[in-house]
Amino acid sequence: MRAFTALIARDLRLSLRIGGEALTLVLFFVMIGVIVPFAIGPDKGQLARLAPGIVWIAAFLSMLLGLDRLFRNDDDDGSLLLFRHAAIPLEAIVAAKTIAHWLLTALPLLVATPVLAILLAMDFESWWRTTFSLLLGTPALVAFGALGAAVTVSLRRGGLIAPVLILPLCVPVLIFGVGAISGGSSGPALLFLAAISLVVSTFAPFAAALALRVAGD
Amino acid sequence: MTLDAAAKKSNWFSRLAHPGQFLSWSRPLVLPLAVLSALLFAIGLWLSFFASPEDYQMGDMVRVMYVHVPNAWLSQFVYGVMAVSALGTLVWRHPLADVAGKAAAPLGAVFTALALYTGALWGRPTWGTFWEWDGRMTSTLVLLLIYLGIIALWRAFDDQLRAARIVAIVTLVGAINIPVIKFSVDWWNTLHQPASIFTAKGPRMPLSILTPLLIMAIAFTLLFLTLHIVSMRTEIFRRRAETLSRQAALSAEAN
């Protein structure tokens, strides 16, 4: 357990010290919100209707953007090799890194949603729903992302292929994520979303650890 | 920590599945399979065009079904083949499993694309639209994307041995999509009709329509098997050729 928390603490500390990474991601996230009104016109009603979907797409793209860093740095400096001999199994290490990655890439976005809500003319109700559905859905996105990052860690041009691989897998998350926002019967969609997140973040560390083992062989 | 490399089993299966053995026993299969497939296509096409009645509901559009359903079936069957190969790669580390998985991916992608294409052409007159975001069409599109991703991943690796195991992991994870396609019609019932051949109460269509459909499905499946065997043989030869040319490069360096 000490190793688990030490790894999360290290990743957080490194990111804070290097600085700006989380900020860049938030900036990207907000910038999508700025771009969209230019692309589809500044009609408030239309913006408000599209807003939840735009927020989800922005979150999804931001997640893809940060993906390559998840294992790449540790692979480059040899840490990943040594993680195999840590006091905890590689699966737990992947889980710890995934949690740290969620804290660094998804949590700042959740904090930044109010800005996007104002830009996209969302009312309080749909902002709240959007944030809640992001909270439930992003763990699944990050877990699939960890899998994609692990699978492509030994590829130099992996940064490009990982999104292509995990995009189809993330489709159900997006379906239920957006479904949970649009009023009416959002209860089942929220439950589905929570279930997907739970299942995916449970099994993804195993698949990702397997991929990392293969990549080192 | 005790590491023992897996002892070589020598049952009939592992002997047949040895790449060299596979090359010799698969060779005489190709021509008969191809001929049989062509024959069934001829019969199936004749039946579906001239010898089958119009459906009381769909009218003559039922004839599109004879090419749509076999391709839809293959899109999932081929993924099943790839998933089993992936297990073979990960669990038994069988070289032939790598080859089978790699050879199947482009074939599966083509059949999936055809399923979508014929589906769109069938949808236009019956539903009034080429494309609808309903559960089964969407999940089939996702399946096509997974196929393309897997092909891209194969091509991204130089080392095919490592690629095989990593692609196998992705293939197995992507297999979640297959049950989603299967049940999407029930979960998310919009336009696409529910299952009508494999139901608990038996097929829900008259024999005059079922017969050409089955013949076409078998013909397409045999076509896939033929192409798969040929592609696997090609892949084995390709790997040999690559080994040889690397060897040639090495010995050229030495001289």
Add this chain to the structure above:
Amino acid sequence: MEHAVFILWAYLGVAVLVAALVLYVAWDARRVAARLKALEARGIRRRSAGKAS
């Protein structure tokens, strides 16, 4: 035959793509076999050639 156009296009598309696939697979097989033969003709042998084939 009120929907003849759609039926025709469906069968045509399938025929074209399947034919392309078959031709590609056959062409690929020939190409690789020729390459292997050329390499073997240059006197390069696999070390495990004896037991494998």
Add this chain to the structure above:
Amino acid sequence: MSPSHALPQRRLKVSGLCCRRGERLLIDQLDFEVAAGEILLLRGPNGAGKTTLLLALAGVVRPEAGSIALTGGEADAGSMSDLHLLGHRAAVKPRLTVAENLRFWADMNGGERALIEPALVAAGLAHAEALEAGHLSAGQTRRLALARLLVAERPVWLLDEPTAALDSDGELLVGRLLDAHLLRGGLVVAATHHDLALRPPVRLRTLTLGVPA
């Protein structure tokens, strides 16, 4: 160094080991044994498979045939955390301080934080403790990597060129660390081109790996 209480006794037995890298069979039918308190030096030209052998012993590279057994533990399971691997790459984060790097690996490998100070002193990095590791020289980074072996006590050390990038002082340091480790009943497999500065009563064996075919 902390008082030299004994390490758990381990025995490494390798039999019929074959390892393949890509097309080439690098290691063919290798047999050897290393007992507690022994050091095995791997010799051989570049490309002879020294690193591959170390990676195989570390359970990273899967051997094509043969077996690697590390015996003597309470149970065979969990023995991955019985060994330290020192590779070419230092696994040092430039934006963490020297002490933070060590503390991380102490936590990660189930070591004790009390060992960090003595390890820094032993590696000759005591003065650089609060420095960001990115400011270290190549040799100092290597010393930091060596100090990592000391913050979590493990009986088996697998070292790949432990003296690389080190000055003569650093080579003596490696010798001292190895002596102490062997004296406590540790087991070392080291791939090296240099002679290590070991004190005479050492149970040293050498294995020369062949030239690539």
